């Protein structure tokens with residue numbers, strides 16, 4: 001009856017089952033996985049947001065497949081006016097942008113390369129377009145880097161694109177300039193596009209000239225840079241994302257024409273959020289400041305509590321909304337997360353949710369309110 005696109009196991013896992021049981025029994029859980037900024041105790045300027053969404057121009061329906069010019073101009077401004085509006089296409093989220101790009105670049109059964117560990121949603125997004133995700137490893141030697149040998153060896157005749165997440169979720173590692181050169185050389189050789197997920201690029205903890213902030217000005221490879229209001233303005237509920245297209249002119253134009261056709265088929269982005277984009281993107285510094293301050297505070301606490309002689313280790317992190325800690329191997333990841341929840345009422349994510357290649361890693365959200373974060377970390381460290 002149903003298509004095989006949805007053949008993944010969607011049932012509850014042991015962690016979600018235990019969480020449900022604990023909450024039903026009234027346990028007070030310290031949730032160190034909260035990554036919804038609207039539920040993490042930040043103070044939004046709701047008047048500004050709601051007033052921006054009430055623009056009278058929203059009462060008129062004027063379909064614009066690539067997006068209303070005012071919204072694309074706001075995104076161009078976000079990119080310091082270095083990207084002309086005709087290279088920008090709006091979508092109803094970054095997730096939708098992935099779907100558009102898989103439709104644009106891949107036939108059913110084709111492959112895209114995506115980093116491991118990384119954000120688990122790619123697998124599902126690709127499956128919905130009958131595209132296969134092949135993972136390439138990021139390796140950790142005190143900092144994360146792309147394993148280019150492994151990446152090269154995974155390119156086949158069916159590979160269409162390489163996804164890079166910059167900075168990556170949950171490792172918080174930025175792409176470096178030297179890596180970008182290797183990446184573009186590989187893509188030129190094999191005729192591949194780059195999909196650059198830049199949703200967290202404003203959340204770097206320190207400046208580092210070796211890092212690449214955005215791939216939106218890559219010239220020699222067809223490149224799609226993705227972001228959206230979810231992270232840029234901490235407003236995931238408003239559903240506005242975007243794609244910036246860069247690369248050789250002829251490919252870029254063909255890609256944009258085809259993307260417009262895809263977007264025209266759905267016309268999914270509502271007018272109010274597009275008219276609001278200038279104000280919402282323009283006022284991002286207020287919420288970004290709060291998020292960065294909390295992430296830095298939580299990270300400092302973590303580094304402070306996990307000293308050099310601890311059996312625990314905080315992995316290097318350059319930006320983003322997460323920290324990864326390595327746990328002593330006295331338990332598997334699953335045992336760690338289940339024990340922490342069952343006995344300490346602390347909820348964290350296991351590394352295997354993100355496909356870490358080995359055990360045992362725990363992923364903590366740096367968006368967690370700092371009192372909860374501090375108490376949660378105390379209980380975690382008390383276990384070993």
Ligand SMILES: Cc1ncc(COP(=O)(O)O)c(C=O)c1O
Nearest residue numbers: 093094095119169199228230241
């Ligand atoms: C790396 C990454 N890309 C994309 C998304 C999805 O963003 P959106 O809400 O715009 O679909 C997320 C959400 O957490 C993410 O972590």
